[in-house]
Amino acid sequence: MSASLLLVAVVAVVLAALCRRYGLSAPLILVVIGLGIGWIPGTPEVTLEPELVLFLILPPLLYSAAQESSYQAIRANRRAIGLLAIGLPLFSTVIVGLVAYATVPHLPLAAALVLGAVVAPPDAVSAQAIGRRVGLPRRIMTLLGGESLLNDATALTAFRVALAAAVGATASVWEGLSTFAIAAVGGLVIGLAVGFAVSWLRLWLTDPPMETAIGLVVPFGTYYVAEEIHASGVIAVVVAGLFLGQRSVRLGYATRLQDDAVRKSIDALLESFVFLLIGLQLPFLIRGLAGESWVQIAIDAAVVLAATILARFLWVYPATYLPRALSSKIRRREERPTPRAVFIVGWAGMRGVVSLAAAFAIPLTTDDGGPFPARAEILFLTFVVVVGTLLLQGTTLGWMIRRLGIGADDAAKDRLAYASAQDRASRESERRLDELAAELPENDPRRHQVAMLRKWVTTQRNVGWEELGRGPEDIGESPTAAGNRMRMDLLQIQRKVFIEERDDGHIDDEVLRTALRRLDFAEGQMDREVD
Known part of the structure; x- marks a missing residue:
């Protein structure tokens, strides 16, 4: 299995690099290619392991997204983000669960609610990766980013409660609420504690390589500790990431530059790996449905996918306009969102690997020893929702933005x-x-x-x-741009001379590396000025 995962990672990075080189949407291309690769004879079977996603992939991606998020922007939009991150997953769980219960044969209500909780949360990876590419306005990205950072905790808690009922354990509404409250408070406390400790340690060290190394292990350690005491690992990682992201201005410039480069490289690797891994699951899931009626399965899949998409709209519009109608304070403080912008928020509800990981975590049997009802169907329907939202909404989101005129003036x-x-x-x-x-x-x-x-x-x-x-149409060269271009030419000349001096034996590699590092910092400063 480890060799297969390594192969998936290598192929994913190569394909993602080609997509970026030619301006293609890497997430969508990787999902489609994964769907095709899975049917090639002799291809090793790569089954998604829930522990792989929840402990190794999700924490660093959430941590990175939190560090790049704006605490001020999230705080300013806390009401809207709270409605999306807490209210919407619970609403989607109920709506999708009831629709599945009425549509899918032999699916008990508790198992249907498990399916609803599994497909409830839009994925942080999908929202950030596709949203950046299509150029969503910043406020919409803030709402989607804040939602995707926190809704996993809501959906996974709802999943635990519904799963407990489905397998025969006792689970009441009050138990579910208390579980969520304990998980949220515990995650908040652990996230803040880790943030304070790591911030102090990194400032005390003043050693860029070690500071970055500590930053790499923070999401894994934070998630593990929180989950061990039954708190929310997702909330703990997000809180730690937001805290440390705000404190990063106190770090040295070398640490910030190094952190940014390392974080972006890890994000590119994990995002590519995740999307290819999603596509590779189809053959395994289809084999689990052997002997089922494909006509009925197709109907079930279409209905559940439609319910998942429509449930978001049923929540987003009232959640946007009802608070404004009921509160004059909100009307004075916030600009009224246009229906077109609200539609984009509703349409940008792509699901991702967290939903698949939760579905694969469903046990094979219940507490009485019988098979979990319709487990294979739940896994396949989850896959349809994930791939369907990625391909349907992901491929049309950019067109929708242009069609509705939701241009970013940021x-x-x-x-x-x-x-x-x-x-x-x-x-x-x-x-x-x-x-x-x-x-x-x-x-x-x-x-x-x-x-x-x-x-x-x-x-x-x-x-x-x-x-x-x-603006973008201005192609003339400004005086400062001309000066930067000339400085860049001079840096290239100096770099060439230092390399020639090393090749001729006049300086050794250590001196060359020192010189190149100084020139690289000068060039990086100019690049940032241009950006």
């Missing part, structure tokens, strides 16, 4: 905000340079350094104002 707002903040930062810097110049004698050679720094500060201010009035 770039223009960002340029204005950056230019204003940079102007203030430059004025403060110039004030400090005036103080330094006043302390130096008239002929002091250090005045030359002050003059150079003054030019650098002026250039920083000019970058913001030059880009403020430039």
